Amino acid sequence: MLDFAPTEEQEEIRKLAQSIALDHLRPHARKAEIEHDSPNELWLTLAQTGLTTPFPEEYGGSGPLEAVTYSLIAEELAYGDPGLALHIVGSLMGPLTVWLAGSREQQERYLPPFGNSTSGYLQRGSLAFAERTGGYTLADIHLQARRTSDGYLLNGTKRDVVHGQRADLRVVLARLAEHESEGPEGKLCAFVLPGTQEGLSIQAEEEKLGLQAAPSATYLFNQVQLPAEALLGETGSSGVVRAATLYQILRAAIACGTARAAFEYCSAYARERIAFGRPIVSYQGIAFIIAEMAMKLDAARLLTWRAACSWDRGEADETLIHEAESAQRQAVKMAQAATTDAIQVMGGAGFMQDHPAEMWMRDAAAME
Template sequence: MLDFAPTEEQEEIRKLAASIANDHLRPRARHAESEQDLPAELKLTLAQTGLTTPFPEEYGGSGPLEAVTYALIAEELAFGDPGLALNIIGSLMGPLSVLLAGSKQQQEEYIAPFCAPDTGYLQRGSLAFAELGGGYSPEAIHLLARRQGDGYLLSGSKRDVIHGEQADLRIVLARLEDSDQGPLCAFVLPSTPAGLTVRAEQQKLGLLAAPSATLLFEETALTGSALLGEPGNQGALRAALLYNILRAAIACGTARAALEYCSAYARERVAFGRPIVSYQGIAFIIAEMAMKLDGVRLLTWRAASAWDQGEVADHLLRDVECARRQAIKIAQSATTDAIQVMGGAGFMQDHPAEMWMRAAAAME
């Protein structure tokens, strides 16, 4: 049987991420939601830990991490706050996509600025994945990149692009040539390409601390050098799968936060002379939350382990999709159940449960 127990090194990294989540993310969650962004001092703190520079040391990074390790990190960050976790992970996916799909020259050009000692923590990346009318599945990507001379023309749309309005490095996933089933490729967007309309998504239900945008492409012209790596390489698909694994981990962290918070509340809240956790109607809800969370965490770790093996096969696509869908489903049910356990208090902003429920609802 496969053993998904963290190694000693992974456990140390997990503990570091947990301390950041508890000491910095959770206390700042409400303020970050009102400001709709990650505080600059928190970016610096994260950069100093090396958690936001998982890139080769030759570019100034702290060394590449495995998907399993970063799934542990993403879950802990989301335990602090899912919006801030998605803000951090969404920014990382820009340079990580370059690392996975780009050439050596492109890696040197686009990754090094994120590792600069004095200014790297201020850099933002983004990965345009989901499309209007579609979800976070590689099969749902239909943005077309048609060849025109030495360059490409992009036509289509992207939604829910974290940092899509203000990123220093914007990567977009598209299908090459004129077929919805063409190879998946990744392109670097220049700062202001003609034919691109960017609309900030400000009226979101949740995840407000992760600013996002909609991108509309109307025959947007890109140079040939905008394509990351060689046409048809698997780097773009691996980037998409990694993003889904990390989004699943964020959903697990959200569910765990709701579980632990409502469990503590149920132990302290007294009704009819005893803690409400002693009543079966409450205890059964909490027990089911814990059971489902353990199951979906295992799915996420299995998908991450398969990703780390390097081969893109059908079972990897299936495992990643299953983990993402189930993790979001569990996050949505767990946060809703947490409010049910807490009763009217769950809807009050004195408690974070309502914020987590809105975040889980916005993860689709």
């Protein structure tokens, strides 16, 4: 039955995430952008709340979360700072993909370090999705995996891999062509990647337009040989699709949080700023821009929630992919418009680094 209200429990978790966002993310945003990293204390704080270990307790996690709940969290984190939100979510996608797509042995091997109560907060995961030839849609994944006598041979590229360089756990999405009949593309699958391997080049992406707080890397695969056990789970299981679409949904939620940060910030500015004797928001030329922002933010958030609901209900892969990609596409587009308009509302001040609006505009542009 149609319902648009979060549960009380979700509301509590959302508030917790918001307080972390305002106390620990927003104040560190500029520093994180410059240092391309986050302070370890932030991860310690997050680990104490359990927000960064949403996998089963048996591996030291705090218990799985629903996608709707995690979308609420991701929006709040991005409301604090989009770069740091992606820093956190990007890391999380490593262990989450193992949990969703891996075999029991693989879960037992890769998850406990993340759940370790004393050192887990120092672990970083990563999920390589986008490539040199495309964006964050599944149809753009072409990294080719061919079965060999003792494993798999990988060829292709990955880009924008958050924590790609320093990660303790690297997961990559690829296409596995087992039979000629499956065509050149093959089935979507995921591998765990060792740090160094012949033919694999990992390059840090140093000078980015935005989202610098989420350090990222490019992977180049030239005849990279992986052992058979590097493949997560079994081919054809929907775990990989669930992991990939979860990332898309959370990226959509991060875009919504970015837009909300810009919307609220420029609203506060427009309320205070006086021009021709009146607050500038009292002019329709400004008020309408902000009204439009609020409307489109709500629209994109609803689309994101819908995809998250379908994820939680375990809808078919095809539905999930359509809904998650729609949400991501619309939320990112909306965030780009909202952050750009926020600067416009603020005029010259918006362009200055004294205010975070210019950072958010670059962040939103870097979400493609």
